[in-house]
Amino acid sequence: MNDIIIKIKNLTKTFDGGIIKALNGINLEVQEREFVAIIGPSGCGKSTLLNMIGGLDMPDSGEVFVAGKDLLKERDLARFRSQRVGFIFQLHNLIPTLSALENVQIPMFGSRLTKSEAKRKAYRLLEMVGLEERMESLVPQLSSGERQRLAIARALANSPQIILADEPTGNLDVQSGDRILRLLQLINKQEEVTLVLVTHSESVAKAANRIIYMLDGKIWEEL
Amino acid sequence: MSFLSLIIKNLLRNKIRSILTSVGIGIGIAVVITFLTFATNLNQSYMDIINRCKGDLIVCQKAVQDITSSSIDQDYIHEIKRYKEVEKAYGQIITNISLRDIPSFLIFGIDPEDIDIYLGSEKPTLGKKIRHKGEIMIGKIASYTFRKKVEDLMELGPNKRFKVTGIYETGNAFLDSGGIVTLRDAQEIANLKGRVSAIVIDSKMDADTRRLSSMIEVTFPDLLVIRSSDFINTQKEVKSINRFAWIFSLLAIVIGGIVVMNTLIMSVFERTREVGILIAVGWRRGRILKMIWGESLILGAIGFVIGVILGIVGVLIIASTSTHINASFHLGTFLIALSVSLVLSIVGALYPAYRTSKILPAIAIRYE
Ligand SMILES: Nc1ncnc2c1ncn2[C@@H]1O[C@H](COP(=O)(O)OP(=O)(O)OP(=O)(O)O)[C@@H](O)[C@H]1O
Ligand SMILES: [Mg+2]
Numbered sequence: 001m002n003d004i005i006i007k008i009k010n011l012t013k014t015f016d017g018g019i020i021k022a023l024n025g026i027n028l029e030v031q032e033r034e035f036v037a038i039i040g041p042s043g044c045g046k047s048t049l050l051n052m053i054g055g056l057d058m059p060d061s062g063e064v065f066v067a068g069k070d071l072l073k074e075r076d077l078a079r080f081r082s083q084r085v086g087f088i089f090q091l092h093n094l095i096p097t098l099s100a101l102e103n104v105q106i107p108m109f110g111s112r113l114t115k116s117e118a119k120r121k122a123y124r125l126l127e128m129v130g131l132e133e134r135m136e137s138l139v140p141q142l143s144s145g146e147r148q149r150l151a152i153a154r155a156l157a158n159s160p161q162i163i164l165a166d167e168p169t170g171n172l173d174v175q176s177g178d179r180i181l182r183l184l185q186l187i188n189k190q191e192e193v194t195l196v197l198v199t200h201s202e203s204v205a206k207a208a209n210r211i212i213y214m215l216d217g218k219i220w221e222e223l
Numbered sequence: 224m225s226f227l228s229l230i231i232k233n234l235l236r237n238k239i240r241s242i243l244t245s246v247g248i249g250i251g252i253a254v255v256i257t258f259l260t261f262a263t264n265l266n267q268s269y270m271d272i273i274n275r276c277k278g279d280l281i282v283c284q285k286a287v288q289d290i291t292s293s294s295i296d297q298d299y300i301h302e303i304k305r306y307k308e309v310e311k312a313y314g315q316i317i318t319n320i321s322l323r324d325i326p327s328f329l330i331f332g333i334d335p336e337d338i339d340i341y342l343g344s345e346k347p348t349l350g351k352k353i354r355h356k357g358e359i360m361i362g363k364i365a366s367y368t369f370r371k372k373v374e375d376l377m378e379l380g381p382n383k384r385f386k387v388t389g390i391y392e393t394g395n396a397f398l399d400s401g402g403i404v405t406l407r408d409a410q411e412i413a414n415l416k417g418r419v420s421a422i423v424i425d426s427k428m429d430a431d432t433r434r435l436s437s438m439i440e441v442t443f444p445d446l447l448v449i450r451s452s453d454f455i456n457t458q459k460e461v462k463s464i465n466r467f468a469w470i471f472s473l474l475a476i477v478i479g480g481i482v483v484m485n486t487l488i489m490s491v492f493e494r495t496r497e498v499g500i501l502i503a504v505g506w507r508r509g510r511i512l513k514m515i516w517g518e519s520l521i522l523g524a525i526g527f528v529i530g531v532i533l534g535i536v537g538v539l540i541i542a543s544t545s546t547h548i549n550a551s552f553h554l555g556t557f558l559i560a561l562s563v564s565l566v567l568s569i570v571g572a573l574y575p576a577y578r579t580s581k582i583l584p585a586i587a588i589r590y591e
Contacts, residue, residue, distance in 0.1 A: 048585075056503055057585035082505020089588060095497055097236050102224045107504035115225060154504065 006030035011062030024217035037205035040214030086155025090167035125153040145176030245525040251479030252530020258468035278423035308430035314419030316409035329401030332409020350389030359385035362399035483571025499587025523568030
């Protein structure tokens with residue numbers, strides 16, 4: 001039995017002064033090295049939940065423990081984000097004026113790596129996602145699929161324990177979507193990274209070990 | 224990739240905007256340099272004349288704008304010489320006349336015996352010192368502007384012809400662009416028969432000059448006694464030029480600050496989502512602020528370089544149109560300009576930095 005790496009209790013989050021209940025009492029546990037897909041219709045609160053796990057937003061009530069940290073009490077969320085989690089978003093993940101290699105180095109500012117170590121590590125990560133030949137390319141020169149692979153490489157920059165992917169295949173064709181999913185599966189296995197992926201596609205969700213259904217800010221069903 | 228190269232890449236995103244911003248700062252800096260240079264040079268020229276006179280006190284007419292419009296009876300010279308504290312006292316005339324296209328030609332009138340107070344004991348660069356009525360020595364700049372050599376004749380008004388006996392160079396813009404004649408001649412030129420502009424007092428070694436000046440002022444209510452070291456602060460022209468220099472510089476600084484701030488606000492606003500991403504990948508807000516301040520400092524540094532170039536060109540151009548103004552530069556002016564550009568960078572980034580620190584990552588990431 002693996003340890004629990006994400007533990008969420010009675011989490012609620014409202015917007016616009018309580019009118020919009022984005023999260024309405026979420027309870028969730030994720031084990032280390034698990035690959036979990038969260039699926040649900042648009043507006044059901046998937047991204048909001050993911051932001052809570054990544055320490056990007058604060059809930060109204062409830063508890064969030066991630067990688068041994070109580071995020072509601074954590075003082076140094078920047079450090080937590082930099083070292084424990086890696087984010088992949090659906091669109092506009094990257095800094096457009098920087099090259100692929102430089103984008104991967106962005107999270108490494110402030111880490112203990114020297115400049116050349118950072119560069120070497122970034123190169124290795126690009127190799128892993130199959131972009132080493134595009135390392136000098138600027139983001140706008142890359143295809144959407146390549147950009148998502150680049151985002152994956154960047155998410156791994158500081159060797160996080162958890163990767164949070166918000167619709168990483170959302171605007172890709174089936175083929176490039178599959179490639180991303182296979183890559184994420186590989187990372188999940190080889191790098192022993194816990195993976196939480198948000199999608200509204202059943203077929204994408206099937207790549208995961210466990211699927212969680214969300215509706216109206218609640219977890220509806222787990223498979 | 225270093226942090227600096229990241230900052231530079233950010234500035235290169237919108238090259239035109241970065242260049243325009245730097246030029247904006249540069250113009251502000253150029254204004255500061257130009258005005259401060261002239262103000263400093265003017266102050267120095269005044270100070271220099273006073274220092275040359277080597278007196279402790281200067282007596283002139285009460286309630287006048289500056290020394291060129293002061294006139295007092297020359298008999299006061301004898302009255303003043305009677306005080307036991309006075310070692311020496313001499314009258315002089317400083318007057319401003321217009322000559323052909325030259326709107327202002329400064330004429331210094333002094334007793335030929337006392338001419339050393341302007342020129343020191345050195346000989347003129349060319350020719351001889353004046354001795355008699357009808358003779359004039361002119362400064363190097365004046366000899367240039369009027370194309371006069373030694374032995375040439377110079378016309379200073381109807382039926383007032385002077386023979387140039389010598390040409391001198393003192394380094395003082397007022398003296399070098401003007402001329403020296405005998406006190407008598409100067410009185411005639413200035414229409415001040417029997418009067419002088421000011422009396423310079425050289426007091427005895429251990430004299431109480433404070434007491435001396437109040438005694439003179441009490442005895443002769445139409446006289447004003449100024450300590451040489453305070454003289455410059457009593458001259459309206461100097462005061463107003465100094466004030467102008469500071470007002471224009473302040474204006475330039477305010478405009479420069481607005482330019483920097485506007486640019487940074489725009490560029491931060493455009494990058495809202497990126498800031499969200501930087502926070503998501505674990506950047507501390509401090510690092511993001513450092514990045515914005517870095518951009519601002521580089522804009523300021525480029526602006527400073529542009530400003531120095533424009534400022535020097537500006538000073539040279541303006542100096543070439545006037546003989547009174549010399550184009551010497553002072554390190555202090557450039558240090559002030561440098562600190563101005565630093566302050567512009569820092570202050571200009573304050574509000575944008577504040578805005579950035581208010582960006583909520585969860586919301587920023589939803590930005591399209
Ligand atoms: N910053 C915000 N201000 C106001 N309302 C918000 C904000 N963020 C989210 N919401 C609302 O909260 C609800 C959940 O939003 P969320 O983005 O989590 O949905 P989602 O499941 O990720 O949807 P999608 O599949 O379309 O991405 C929505 O109704 C949304 O409008
Ligand atoms: Mg979403």
